[in-house]
Amino acid sequence: MRERIQVLFGEPLTPAQAVARILAEVRERGDAALRQWSQRLDGWSAESFRLPPEALQNAFERLPVDLRQALQVAASRIEAFHRRQPLTSWIAQDLGGTLGQLVRPIRRVGIYVPGGSAPLPSTVLMSAIPARVAGVREIALVTPPQRESALPADVILAAAAIAGVDEVYVLGGAQAIAALAYGTETIPRVDKIVGPGNLFVTLAKQQVYGVVGIDGLAGPTETVIIADDTARPEWVAADLLAQAEHDVLAAAILLTPSPTLAHQVQQAVARQAETLPRREILALSLVERSGIVLTRDLEEAITLSNAYAPEHLNLVVADPWRWVEKIESAGGIFVGERSYEVLGDYAAGPSHVMPTGGSARFASPLNVWDFVRLISLVALDPQTAEEVGRVSACLARAEGLEAHARAADLRSSEVCAG
Amino acid sequence: MRERIQVLFGEPLTPAQAVARILAEVRERGDAALRQWSQRLDGWSAESFRLPPEALQNAFERLPVDLRQALQVAASRIEAFHRRQPLTSWIAQDLGGTLGQLVRPIRRVGIYVPGGSAPLPSTVLMSAIPARVAGVREIALVTPPQRESALPADVILAAAAIAGVDEVYVLGGAQAIAALAYGTETIPRVDKIVGPGNLFVTLAKQQVYGVVGIDGLAGPTETVIIADDTARPEWVAADLLAQAEHDVLAAAILLTPSPTLAHQVQQAVARQAETLPRREILALSLVERSGIVLTRDLEEAITLSNAYAPEHLNLVVADPWRWVEKIESAGGIFVGERSYEVLGDYAAGPSHVMPTGGSARFASPLNVWDFVRLISLVALDPQTAEEVGRVSACLARAEGLEAHARAADLRSSEVCAG
Known part of the structure; x- marks a missing residue:
């Protein structure tokens, strides 16, 4: 797509510059720009990008029963x-009046669901359900057209139906992010955009941040497995391969103090990989981004993992709970060989949208708090207001803000000279 | 500063491009680049930008007693x-195993405190104290040198001492943000950067977002006052002026259904403004950004305010609590004429770092949650793991991720064909 954009613009542009131009055009010209860019980049355009509401339920009914049930179990x-x-407003009456913080759901949220080589219904569930639980009133989903047909895959629409998505727009790339952020004649703007995407989507999210909220900037996925001699090599190998098949940038890392396990896992990975369909992706992600690290002991494995701050961490050791409290940074901790990371991708419960690229140092998995805001509440009793007023006048005069100080003086019996 | 940067670069650059270049240089060359840029833009450089730890307590002891006490009351x-x-980990045992979310404080946080025309000790307290309450281990503060001396103002350092700041670096602008985000030989990188700043600081925060966490992109401050006939015009006027004196872009807006109040406030603003020192700022912010809007009734005032999503909202009406629940978007609600916004700037309790520019649609005031991360925890019991495994295999095959499905198959007695 990068080359295509450069040709279209008639001059060499960085991806960030191309994205900036698409955003500006959609912001200025709305649907007309959206139709042009969707036609150029996705080969598809329409009078309205919105699917009729009944398309979601219809898609659900077309699915095989097994898949329908799987989606429903995962969703529930x-x-x-x-x-x-926990997500509650709080009020304290003993801080000199009534003070607290009110929780309010975000009103309208947009979810980006990538197209790509395979449809990802799990991303629909993992993004939309926490929003719905938080009380978001309107959930709008954007997803690019499939190459074969303008419609998104049935399984995406079925997941949207189950998750309670209100609107689906067949739109992808930076132009979809622009439509959500600025709104157009036919697409009302949202308050926050969540969901993963390719480089162009991620750059667009970064550039509209501030105009709308965003959940974060997703990078390639990562799993760290910390294992000891009690681990079954075949299972560990399967988990590493599951991680590595995501894409060529995915990282699958085993940290173990056991040379025996390391050796056995290495052999099992090679053996299992032979029969897997995504061998070309595996060849790259395993060689370029993944590996087995022999550590002195489990303590060192934990230290390395904390420094790496992985998206997923799987503890396959004799006494996993002993180590859980030592984990400082990770998107999710999977405890024991029965709680392998694949379960977290689909149906264990927590959202699979987790912080990547070391951002677990400062960020959290997508969760209900991402879909609410706090409003601080201040209602002081008269005596406290008087005391706080005097203190405020002192500080305001130290900051050179005389009008601030006077607003306090007006209500006070005593004036602070600062 | 914009012109200065352009001259220094020898070619016209947008502020965003200038910031990108400063960030890249500090990232590549560390302290050397930091010294060059600090010398060029702030006219100051040093072998080490860090103040000796005792400088904080010494500054505190040099302050007048009144101001010391005011800082302490505000801090407490x-x-x-x-x-x-509320900020607690949670664990559920009835979701088929042990599931939950662990709360972990962010390890190291950087706080930007602007220089500008007057030092802002309140910003130190309002940013550092929530971080300390959250359990952040290391708090590093950056603030530009004063024009007169290389040292920050005593009142800034004293506030840092009270708030429990661990390190102070005399550094401003985009170069300070770069040092915090990437680290240098003498300044360890942080995990998250918070605090307001000028255009260059804000652009720098936007550009390093993802490398580190940021609290948001601060814009000009805003206050909406909703008042009825029960309000005292002199007090409302004083509150509008306090808001408007912040800077020329500050917005102070009165929404009222009362023509009498509107008229009286208008006159009181003019009268009070005459004796205020920051008249030039007031002249601009009042004329360009502020105003009085006559509404049909209080209901309409609330509707307008919700659409505007102000940083601060003050309810000066007969029965303010009746309206609190109708407020959907605001950084803070100040209830009644005794809880005026100036108190919130200094010592009411909530952080005064609140969402501006309509970002209260999706963002919250700075709070303890900004300084922690969640880690999702998954430890399924064997039966649930088996059920979830089958569901996961179905969904994985629908997504074309065969290695995912096989990791589940290995542990299952029943295989989902997808």
């Missing part, structure tokens, strides 16, 4: 998990 | 408020 587990997340 | 109220914020 994701919902049950996020309903447990 | 801000701390008491943030200690009430």
Whole structure:
């Protein structure tokens, strides 16, 4: 796509510059620009990009029963998990009046669901369900057209139906992010955009950040497995391969103090990989981004993992709970060989949208808090207001803000000279 | 500064391009680049930008007693408020195993405190105290040198001492943000950067977002006052002027259904403004950004305010609590004429770092949650792992991820064909 954009613009542009131009055009010209860019980049355009609401339920009914049930089980587990997340307003009456913070759901949220080589219904569930649990009133989903047909895959639409998505727009790339951020004649703007995407989507999210909220900037996925001699090599190998098949930039890393395990896993990876369909992706991600690290002991494995701050961390060791409290940075901790990371991708409960690229140092998995805002509440009693007023006048005069100080003086019996 | 940067670069650059270049240079060349840019833009450089730790306490002891006490009262109220914020890990045992989310403080945080025409000790308290309450281990503060001396103002350092700041670096602008984000030989990188700044600081924060966390992109400050006939015009006028004196872009807006109040406030603003020192700023912010809007009724005032999503909202009406629940978007709600916004700037309790420019649609005031991360925890019991495994295999095959499905198959008695 990068080359295509450069040719279209008639001059060499960095991806960030190309994205800036698409955003500016959609912002200025709305649907007309959207139609042009969608036609140019995705080979598709329409009078309205929105699917009729009944398309979602119809797609659901076309799915095989197994898949329908799988989506429903996953959805109900994701919902049950996020309903447990504490999310309440709080009020204190003993801080000199009534003070606290009110929780308010974000009104309207946009979710980006990538197209790519295979449709990802799990991303629909993992993004939309926490939003719905938080009480978001309107959920709009954008997803690019498939190459074969203008419609998104049935399984995407079915997941949207189950997750309670309100609107689906067949739109991808930076132009979809622009439509969500600025709004057009036919697409009302949203308050926050969540969901992963390719480089252009990520750059567009970064550039519209501030105009709307965003959930973060997703990078390639990562899994660290910390294992000892008690681990089964075949299972560890399968988990590394599952991670590595995501894409050529995916990282699958085993940290172990056991040379025996390291050796056995290495052999099992090679053996299992032979029969897998995404061998070309595996060849790159395993060689370029993945590996087995022999550590002095488990302590050192934990230290390395904390420094790396992986998206996923799987503890396959004799006494995993002993180590959980030592984990400082990770998107998710999977405890024991029965809680392998693949379960977290689909149906364990937590959202699979987790911080990548070391951003677990400062960021959290997508969760219900991402879909609410706090409003601080200040209602002081008269005596406290008087005391706080005097203090405020002192500080305001130290900051050279005389009008601030006078607003306090007006209500006070005593004036602070600063 | 914009012109200065352009001259220095020898070619016209947008501010964003100038910032990108400063960030890249500091990233590549560390302290050497930092010294060059600090010398060029702030006229100051040093072998080490860090102040000796004792400088903070010494500055505190040089302050007048009144101001020391005011800082301490403000700090203790801000701390008491943030200690009430619910912030706990949670664990559920009835979702088929042990699932939950662990709360972990961010390890190291950087705080930017602007220089500008007057030092802002309140910003130090309002940023550092929520971080300390959250359990952040290391708090590093950056603030530009004053024009008269290389040292920051005593009142800034004293506030840093009270708030428990660990390190102070005399550095401003985009170069300070670069040092915090990437680290240098003498300044360890941080995990998250918070605090307001000028255009260059804001652009730098936007550009390093993803490498580190940021709190948001601060814009000009705003206050909306909703008042009825019960309001005292002199007090409302004083509150509007306090807001408007911040800077020429500050917005102070009165929404009222009362023509009488509107008229009286208008006159009081003119009268009070005459005796205020920052008249030139007021002349611009009042004329360009502020105003009085006559509404049909209070209901319409609330509707307008919700659409504007102000940083601060003050309810000066007969029955303010009746309206609180109708407020959908605001950084803070100040209830009644005794809880005026100036108190929130200094010592009411909540952080005064609140979302501006309509970002209250999606963002919250700075709070304890900004300084922690969640880690999702998954430890399924064997039966649930088996069920979730089958569901995951179905969904993985629908997504074309065969290695995912096989990791599940290995552990299952029943295979999903997808």
